[in-house]
Amino acid sequence: MADAKQPQLEDKNKPEVEDELAGSEAPLLEHLIELRKRLIYSAIAVVVLMIGCFLISKNIFDILLGPYRGVYANDPTHTIELIYTAPQELFFTELNLAFFGAIFLGFPFIATQIYLFVAPGLYKHERKALVPYLIATPIFFIMGALMVYFTVLPMALHFFAGMETEEIKLMPRVSEYLGFAMTLILAFGICFQLPVVLTLLAQIDLVNVEMLKKGRRFAIVGILIVAALITPPDPISQIGLALPMYALYELAILSVRIVQKRREAKLAAQEAELSGSSSE
Known part of the structure; x- marks a missing residue:
């Protein structure tokens, strides 16, 4: 009797599954057209934001100069001066500032465009599961940027300023200082996506808690290598990135454990439901 009912249940649920996937299968050409559209939208947003940021590049410069001013806040005899040694250097520095501001401000929009490109190929429950990561991505990016601005950059500048002598x-x-600051901000913002990426991989069952625990030693080595590659060649910046990244790795293990427990509970509930329906 149970065997006779089982196909009926499967047939009943079949239209719902087909409705979920409706429109998700598209030819390669349609995917390429959609990708081009998302790239064009992202490029337009970056260009518009870049124009706006170029108009206020002096204000962005003043904001990024804050940590450098803080180094000499208690020294009224020191004049805050940055120099440029080529006629075109300041102009191109302001262009770099505008591009940096456009990427920073446009990051949520670009992440949304990536989601809109991927979403049609996902199930409904997968699309809903992706929304929290879409929100978490810019939040973690801003957290990384704030850590640079208020902690890592002042520490690095105090270290370098402490090497001054009466003669030196x-x-x-201006280009080197701003390049140093912008590199750190972007590097920390990207690396702070580690828990988001690992938790997302756990959602699709590519990683689990046991795998992350066993790979802890390799993760430490990888974190040190990444910190050495993407930060300026000074120990303060590298250690300042490596330590938070390792803390984020441990945070990712906790997040993956929560995801794993939820999945196991959901599977157990589904198995109980199936066993109950088959016993009838």
Whole structure:
């Protein structure tokens, strides 16, 4: 009797599954057209934001100069001066500032465009599961940027300023200082996506808690290598990135454990439901 009912249940659920996947299968050409559309939208947003940021590049410069001012906040005799040594250097520095501001401000929009490109190929429950990560991505990016601005960059500048002597004074070029600050901000913002990425991989069952625990030693080595590659060649910046990344790795293990427990509970509930329906 149970065997006779089982196909009926499967047939009853079949239209719902087909409805979920409706429109998700598209020819390669349609995928390429959709990808081009999302790339064009992202490029337009970056260009518009870049124009706006170029108009206020002096304000962005003042904000990024804050940690450098803080180094000499208690030294009224020191004049805050940055120099440029080529006629075109300041202009191109302002362009770099505008591009940096456009990427920083446009990051949520770009992430949304990536989601809109991927979403049609996902089930309904997968699309819903992806929304929290879409929200978490810019939040973690901003957290990384704030950590650079208030902690890592001031520490690095204090370290370098402490090497001054009576004959040798720190007088950085404007392009080098801003390049140093923007590199750190973008590097930390990207690396702070580690828990988001690992938790998302756990959602699709590509990683689990046991795998992350066993790979902890390899993760430490990888974190040190990444910190050495994407930060300026000074120990303060590298250690300042490596330590938070390892803390984020441990946070990712906790997040993956929660995801894994939810999945196991859901599977157990489904098995109980199936066993109950088959016993009838």
